[in-house]
Amino acid sequence: MSVLEAVTDSSAVRARLDDDRTIAWLFVAPALVLLGLVAIYPFAMMIYNSLFDFTQAGRMDEFVGLANYVRVLTDGRFTSGAVFTVGFVLVVVTAEFLLGLGMSLLIYSEFVKRRQIWVVLSLPPMMLSPVVTGLTWRMLLTPEYGMVNHLLGIEVAWLASRPWSAVAVVVADVWMWTPLFVLVFTATIQSIPAVYYEAARVDGMSRWQQFKWVTLPQMRTAIAIVLLLRVVRAFKVFPKIQVLTLGGPGSYTESIAMVTYNYGFRFFDLGRANAAGVLYWLLMFVAAYLIFRSVAEDLISPGGEG
Template sequence: MTATATRPAPPRAPRAKRRGASRQKREMWLLMLPAMVPVLLFSVGPLLYGIGLAFTDARNTRVHETSFVGLENFTRMLSDEQFWASFQIGAIWSISVTVLQFLAALGLALLLNMNLRFRSVARVLAVVPWAMPPVVIGLMWKLVYHPDAGILNDLLGTDINWLADFSLALPAIIVVGVWTGMPQTTVVLLAGLQNVPKELYEAGEVDGAGRWRRFWNITLPQLRPVIVAITSLDFVWNFNQFGLVYVLTQGGPGGRTRLPMLFAYEEAFRYRAAGYASMLGLAMAIVVLAVLGLYLWRQMREAK
């Protein structure tokens, strides 16, 4: 594996290189063009436009004269109780789902990495949620949580409307979030586990380290880069989650599961406040970048 990756490119004659350079450049642009047009038109452009919209009073209606309002949306956001509630729910949701996903996936990956019987069953099952459309996952769990026809009340002998209960709705969707995101994390961690050199464990065993010590002193440090990468990605995905929660609760009951994405969506497409919703989007981007930056910076400092 390493032999193929690290071989340097063959040296070329400098004369040929210079003559071919401008032709090569033209060729490169020509090849990139078909992909660049849609990305610039439908992605980079709108992104910049969206950042600009955050500082206007734009409305999502045909007859409206948009004007620049400076930081008005920002001050409105800071005094908006719904904004604080929504971002708080977003924080609880994304942190707890990411942490639980990681712990559950690490446990499963460790089990799958051992020589247990029936692990192939678990292996296949562990990938299935990944293969399902988010909307179907949402509908499926709605059937599980259904107050009358659902299985959960029957199993627990309770009579609860899980997704409509003020204090239980958020934990209920967190369980679904963990179920949905566990497979990717498990597959990635399992791949990481399989790359830990066997010699390290053998050396540990010679030194008399028990199972727990080997896990703590060999497995975890070796997995560290993989763990940092996948938990960062999971956090971003969870914070930006929309479809799953939209299907399950639409942000209800009483806004108890209204993640920032759902809040911004409602502002933009129900109340047609495009400018304000863009400011919410900008705030989300800043939160994600700040948390990610802080986390990666700390991890890098500790690794040194």
């Protein structure tokens, strides 16, 4: 802050700085400059590099135009990875949303006391590394030494057969991320003023109607934010699957992030990796933008009007 203070003390610039917009840009500038350097510039380089062929030793070879994109898009692994990832995102986010909402309502129902403790006890999985989540569930789901088959008295190849390997990946993700929904939703429910419910009861609303007309509207912003955060995050799923199923059986549970990583750092083909990275970004950007557009009013309310 001291630099800024020094600047504002100089009366020559003071007048100009008093303009709110200038100040605002000054405040936003560090974020924009840093993101420009560490995100936009590399991103531009990625697009540029995707037009070249690279040697195995990682050296740029020759300009190949869109050939890398053609190779990536005609690779069944990449397209099936994209399809799997989209399906994965839809399933886990829906499941986490419903389970998280249900548990939040339960914890904040009149039957539960000491709610804060229940919320806190629900949190740990979301603080773990995806690697830890993957390893933990791998131990639990291993057929011969794992607890799950033993407890359920079944013999399922959780990590290596269709559709169970996808189920395993989803279960691990739901375990890890439902707590985030519980955290956000309970915090929101808690903050809904009790008078709203009193008014609703005076109007003779049923419990369902109270939920629909009081609780849900009050949770709109929270729902929007948490969905956006989760969708974006779920699109990046990689280490959890890497540890659990390695993408198998076949390429059944391979995510788009895994395929892209393989191009660059297992097959050492940086041209294809860059092209795949661009396509991956496009897919994610479109998905995130669609959600963002539909919830934008809830998110952006400048001037503290909310």
